Amino acid sequence: MDFETVMQELESLGKERTKKIYISNGAHEPLFGVATGAMKPIAKKIKINQGLAEELYATGNYDAMYFAGIIADPKAMTELDYDRWLDKAYFYMLSDYVVAVTLSESEIAQVVADKWITSGIELRMSAGWSCYCWLLGNRQDIEFSESKISNMLDIVKSTIHASPVRTKSAMNNFLYTVGLSYVPLHEKAIKTAKEVGTVEVKRDKKKSSLLNAYESIQKELDKGRLGFKRKYVRC
Numbered sequence: 001m002d003f004e005t006v007m008q009e010l011e012s013l014g015k016e017r018t019k020k021i022y023i024s025n026g027a028h029e030p031l032f033g034v035a036t037g038a039m040k041p042i043a044k045k046i047k048i049n050q051g052l053a054e055e056l057y058a059t060g061n062y063d064a065m066y067f068a069g070i071i072a073d074p075k076a077m078t079e080l081d082y083d084r085w086l087d088k089a090y091f092y093m094l095s096d097y098v099v100a101v102t103l104s105e106s107e108i109a110q111v112v113a114d115k116w117i118t119s120g121i122e123l124r125m126s127a128g129w130s131c132y133c134w135l136l137g138n139r140q141d142i143e144f145s146e147s148k149i150s151n152m153l154d155i156v157k158s159t160i161h162a163s164p165v166r167t168k169s170a171m172n173n174f175l176y177t178v179g180l181s182y183v184p185l186h187e188k189a190i191k192t193a194k195e196v197g198t199v200e201v202k203r204d205k206k207k208s209s210l211l212n213a214y215e216s217i218q219k220e221l222d223k224g225r226l227g228f229k230r231k232y233v234r235c
Contacts, residue, residue, distance in 0.1 A: 001046055003055045010063050013038045022062060024206075026091030031062035039063075043070045050076045057085060062094070069098035070234055074105035079112050086116070086127055092166045095123040096130035103127075104134035104233050122164035129170035133177040138230045146184050153178060153185065153192045165201055172199050175213035180220050183227050190217060 001009075011032050019033025046052065050073040057068035065088070077085075082103050089095040103109050109131055116128030132152070136144070152174070160171045175196065179189035193214035201209040220228070 001042070001052075003052060006042065006046075006052065006056065006067070007059075007061075007064060009042050010034050010039075010061075010067060014063070022093070025093055027062045027093065028090075030060060034063040034067075036066065039067050039070060043067070046071050048073045057088065060088070065089075065094055066098055069102045072102050074102050075107060077102070077106060079108060082106075082108075082112050086124060089123060089127070092123065092126055092169075095127040096166075096170060100127040100130040101134055101233055104131050104138065109135055122166050125164070126166040126170040129167065129174045133170070133173050134233050136174075136177045137181045137228070138233050140229075141183055144182065149178060149182060149185055150188060153188055157192050157196055160196055160199060165203070168199055169201050169209075169211065172196075172201075172211045172213050176216050179213065179217035180225060181228050186226065190214065193217060 013034045014032030015035065016033060018035050019031060022031060022033060049071050053068040053072040056064040056071075059065070082099065085099045085102070086095060089099050100113075103112055106112075113128040113131040113135075116124040116131070119125060119128070136149075156171045156175055160168055160175075163171060175189060175193045178185055179193055180186075182189070193212075196213065199211040199213075201211060203209065220226075
């Protein structure tokens with residue numbers, strides 16, 4: 001399938017209701033409003049195609065950019081490529097669910113995510129923390145430095161409440177993910193989450209969200225899900 005065919009397919013799958021939901025979360029025109037599940041049949045036909053992914057991502061169309069993440073070749077992308085993609089990720093559904101997800105399947109994931117976390121820029125920081133969530137929830141515990149993850153928990157504890165909105169949300173998710181999926185620091189994550197308490201996330205024109213990683217971890221532990229790992233990161 002070529003670029004034009006994919007764009008036509010995506011447009012035909014667009015739904016006004018889905019489009020409104022995406023816009024309410026920060027997306028803007030151009031977009032079609034395609035449910036992510038509806039993209040799977042096209043993705044199966046294409047599989048991996050980095051050239052096509054680059055063409056689609058460059059459109060600025062939210063649905064095309066999301067689909068680009070599904071068919072991208074994470075191992076073919078360099079640090080500069082990921083930075084370039086993140087520069088065009090204008091809201092969290094792109095930074096955290098497209099760029100961070102794609103990065104998490106690469107060999108340079110931790111190196112790049114570390115730089116984003118210390119960037120001081122809201123969506124870059126959010127993408128960095130989110131990338132670690134995807135990594136910890138998928139890769140084996142042995143692939144991570146326990147002291148490094150421990151230090152990251154300390155950073156969350158001391159900075160989360162003063163962090164930008166999207167970064168705050170990603171940090172809270174990091175706390176939850178370590179508590180559930182990274183067994184070596186399960187106890188410390190629970191203790192840290194308890195000390196952090198409820199995190200308020202203020203959103204434009206919407207009621208504030210109240211996040212509590214400690215409560216979320218406990219709910220999953222009650223279901224016997226300690227050590228949970230996803231088989232796949234990308235859909």
